[in-house]
Amino acid sequence: MRHFPRTARRRMVSAALAATMAVGVSTIPSAYADDLKDKQHKIQKDIKSAQSDLHASSRSMQRATAKLAAARDQLAGAQVALAAAEGKAADAAVRDAQMQVELDEATAALEQAQTDLALGRGLMNEQQEQVTATVTDFYQQGDPQLLAFASLLDSQTPADLTRQNELRDGIVDREARVYQELQAAKVLLKMREQQVEDAKEAVALKRQAAADHLVVMQSLEAEAAAAKASVVSLVGARATAQRAAVRAKRADEAALADLEQEEAKISDMLRRRALAALRAQRAKQRDQGPASPGNSGGFLDSPVGGTLSSPYGYRTHPIYGYWGLHDGQDWAAGCGQPLYAGADGRVVSSYSSTVYGRRLVIDHGAVSGVGLATIYNHATSYTVGVGARVTRGQVIGYVGDSGWSTGCHLHFTVMANGSTVDPRNWL
Template sequence: MTLALLTTLGTLGSAVPLAHADGTDDLKHKHQDVQAQIEQAQESAEEASKAVNRAKSDLATAESQLADAQVSYAGAQAHVSDVQAQLADAQAVDAQMQAALQAAQADLAQAKAEVRAGQAALDAQQQAVKDSVVSVYQQGSPELMAWTGYLQSQTPSDLIRKMEYADTLIEDQNTVFDQLHAAELALRAERDEVRTAEQAADEQADRAAQQLVNVQQLEQEATEAANDALLAQDQVTLTVAARAKAQRKAERAKRQDLEQLEKLKKQEARIKAQILAAAAADQSAGYVGDDDGFLLPPVTGAVTSPFGYRIHPIYGYWGLHDGTDFGVSCGEGMRAAADGKVLSRYYSPVYGNRLYVDVGKVNGHALTVVYNHATSYRVDVGDHVTRGEVVGYVGSTGWSTGCHLHFTVLQDGTAVDPMNYL
């Protein structure tokens, strides 16, 4: 709607058919004053529209950033949950490792105690053996003493008694040696158990130490993940605030733009009344005949956006596109659609370089054609042009996203579908 109104206002103000107003100076001066006012209003509206575009761009960026921040926050939260679950598992394993380590250490302590007890028993056995050996050397060999006793026996009963004594003495010595051997074997086994327990305790300590490192790493990762989640949450908060700010900025720019357009609409009503009055003063018949084909297509390009209602490019509502867009390359020549006279040529912040050509009356209606977004023009105000003459060159000046010609036809000051005349 904004672009349509600005085009209409700009063209209406310039399309006053001076050639049909009996050349009155008063109307010329009014036309010039109104044209200047419209140009100033156009510039203000253009700045407001640009502000809207910037605000809408900021809003779109903020919305995109908000979506990214929300995804990042969700991912960070999921990562925190995952790391915390891993940490809980690791802490449980660590507790088991510590319990196993304590058990291994207790087994080692028990084995060492048994070694100490075994060593004491062995020492006692060794001392008994020493005493027995000393006694043997002091008293002589037990076997020799037994045989001596046997020979000195006086009676059979005395012989039997001495034989029993010798056997007991020999058995006691054998028992001492057997106990010593058993103590040595037991001590050896207990020392083997100590070595096994020490190895098990060392291995358990290594596993517990590694598990502790894993737990510490997971704790650090959990802390970092929590911080990342907090930062992501802060980013979401900041982005929401930025989005709200962009929204307010867009609404404010839109409000200012619409206020300016409301003023322009009032001016439009006054200008159109002047144009109609000037047209009524023209008593010539002009062209009478078939409208179709009266105008020559200004360029050879295809139609990229027809005349009619469409979604407004700024505000998104349904509005009038007051001309026909032709897709052509920059620099291509634009032809005069009919014989006529150049009424106005100037630069508009919205439509770039503009040219208005009065082509006279057609079936009783004052007809004006308008060329927009040109790179440059070859004709100037007051020049007469002939049908097919190159009047300028296609461009992308003003509010344009690419090379094209926006071609407008005004019928009695009101924009109509150019295709009705092409």
């Protein structure tokens, strides 16, 4: 697959889009258009800040960070579980105290019912003795009503008759009350006997509930103890993961320091080559006459058939948190996909970097008044070496994930006079 220059095509498309936008914008109020632009800029800024380069850190740092994040999440979950278990145990302890009070009250009610039963039995015994005495009197003296009737026959005057009736009624009423009191005592005794049985049943139920709750309490206490042990264990795991992350971070910082030295050497080399190329271009122009000013946009063809996943620009480092420059573009592509030369040039460097993996630097000479170079990173391999001439669209290597990489992709860098620039201005 060969890539050809797309400058003319892109200019035509850009012109058509510009014309369309001009017609559309002309119908929109200026204030509303400004508001839309502000919202667009904000959205673009949010998207840019949300994106991160794929070579954020070494694999060891990524693993350590993942373990640390997992340990933190697990610890947070374990702490929630511990709080819940302790809460359940505390609620169960409160309920246990309430059940003990209820059991004590039921026991006291049983004791009172038993006391009342004993009193009732004593009262019934007294009533029984009175009835027994009355029955005995009946046998010894005769029925009071019969005696009263006999006395009526012996009455001499109406006054005697009245007195005899009153005497009979008094005796009968007294004996009736004795019988009634005995019956009432028996009924009350049965009620108290039932109260005792009910109280015994209530005490038994409370004791069984307390025994069942004790099992629950023991289970909840065991659950809380296990949750606490889990928290203690995860605290240790988090500390271990944190120490591993610190060690990995220090190793990454050392690798980044080495990378800065590598980049300084490449930048210095490209600056010198750019200066030489510009001097040669000026000499050629003196001999051939001035050339028309160049245009950087669209000069380079796409370096790979993939999707732009992270643009050039400043952002917060996703792992280390510092504000720094992502000095190129990340293109998401499958491992083994071909890499293409963006323009004619010469390979001036090819080596392996701890951070960028397998790298290839191509010098394209003087373009639009600057010395232009492109750098390919993370490749699985390259098909050209130092000193080789390449042509636009030539396959120069294959996508990989060497170096610091979370997946197969191309980190593509454009250098102008030895300094990185946004590749979008050249593609």
